[in-house]
Amino acid sequence: MPIIGSAWFSGGAFLLFHSILNYLPDAYPKHIASVLAGNDFMRSAFGAAFPLFGTALYRHMGTNWASSMLAFISILFIPIPFALHRWGPTLRNNHSKIARKDVKSGHQKSSYQQRWWSGVWG
Numbered sequence: 662m663p664i665i666g667s668a669w670f671s672g673g674a675f676l677l678f679h680s681i682l683n684y685l686p687d688a689y690p691k692h693i694a695s696v697l698a699g700n701d702f703m704r705s706a707f708g709a710a711f712p713l714f715g716t717a718l719y720r721h722m723g724t725n726w727a728s729s730m731l732a733f734i735s736i737l738f739i740p741i742p743f744a745l746h747r748w749g750p751t752l753r754n755n756h757s758k759i760a761r762k763d764v765k766s767g768h769q770k771s772s773y774q775q776r777w778w779s780g781v782w783g
Contacts, residue, residue: 666725666729666730666732667728668732669732669733670728670731670732670734673732673735673736673739674738676738676741676742677738677739677741680741680745681700681745682700684749685697688753689759689761690761691759692759718730
């Protein structure tokens with residue numbers, strides 16, 4: 662049943678990438694281009710490196726266990742968006758020199774979201 666492992670992998674990747682892509686511009690509004698470029702670089706580096714070890718991984722572990730291992734890694738990544746939502750303001754305020762400091766709660770909308778909502782409902 663390797664398809665179950667790929668479903669968990671896809672779910673974890675979807676939650677992780679989309680939450681990070683929403684979090685980074687709100688946390689670093691003065692450095693949006695650099696932050697998103699760094700995110701793309703890291704994601705592309707992983708995508709380029711995966712074929713280097715992916716073939717050996719599937720050859721040595723077999724299809725079932727290699728896919729399951731990727732699924733287990735993805736399951737470990739699932740709490741990251743929720744952790745950023747919970748501890749994001751603390752991380753920005755106490756541990757970053759350039760992060761936005763005026764966001765106290767994870768429920769406040771960014772300026773883009775405020776403009777979008779006012780255009781839709783205003």
